[in-house]
Amino acid sequence: MIAEFGATAWGHAWLRTAEPTRVTRPNPLLPRARKLSRDDSVTGLTIVPGLLTATVxxxxxxxxxxxxxxxTLTLVATLLADLPPAAPGDLPDTLATTLHRAGVEIAPPPDSLLTQCACRDRRPHCLHVLTTLYLLVQAVDERPALAVxxxxxxxTGPADADWVPLGEVSVAGFYG
Structure with a gap:
């Protein structure tokens, strides 16, 4: 059976942000947050370095x-440069294992996230924040480079010298 959330090592690391293993009791919001993330209740998910925004x-x-x-950024850049070429956005799970062994946390601890939500719930990880985190986990499973x-x-250094953006290709000149 394939995991719905956290199918890759990258996604699994982020799943631990929504579902920390060191809890004294289960969080009753988690099943509903998973359901909302599956039901396309999140719109406008934006992921940029250091910031995740969405509307739930x-x-x-x-x-x-x-x-x-x-x-850590230098170490990650070095390890990424040593990887063989892969599909855009893809990273091997072995790199996640290497980072873990080097003491690098792919995802930060839940209490280090600064969260803001306009709902009335005063918990830092309200239903809407958890839903957004689950959607992030799915996005990271699909495109592990998002975790980095x-x-x-x-x-990561210079781009491949043989790669040319498609918009720069002259159709008339290309086909002669």
Missing amino acids: GAHQVQITVPHWPAE ELRGPVI
């Missing part, structure tokens, strides 16, 4: 994610 129903959610320290992009701007 009528509620605006903003989650600020701490960047990795400079030495969210933690900070990682510069």
Whole structure:
């Protein structure tokens, strides 16, 4: 059976942000948050380095994610540069394992996230924040590079010299 949330090592790391393993009792909001994320109740999901925003129903959610320290960004950039070419947005689970062994947290601890939601619930991880986190987990499972992009701007060096943006190709000149 394939996991619906956290199918990759990258997504699983972010799943632990929504479902921490060190809890004293189950969170009753989790089943409803998973359902809302499955039912397309989230619109306008935006992921940029250090920030995740979305609209869940009528509620605006903003989650600020701490960047990795400079030495971690350098390590990640070095490891990414050593990887063989892959599909855009894809990262091997072995890289996640390497980072974990090096003491690098792919996803930050839940209490380090700064969350804002317009709902009346005063918990930092309200239903809407949890729903957004579950949607993030699904997005990271589909495109693991998001896990790296969210933690900070990682510069991986020059682009492939043979790659040309499609918009720069002259149709008339290409086909002669």
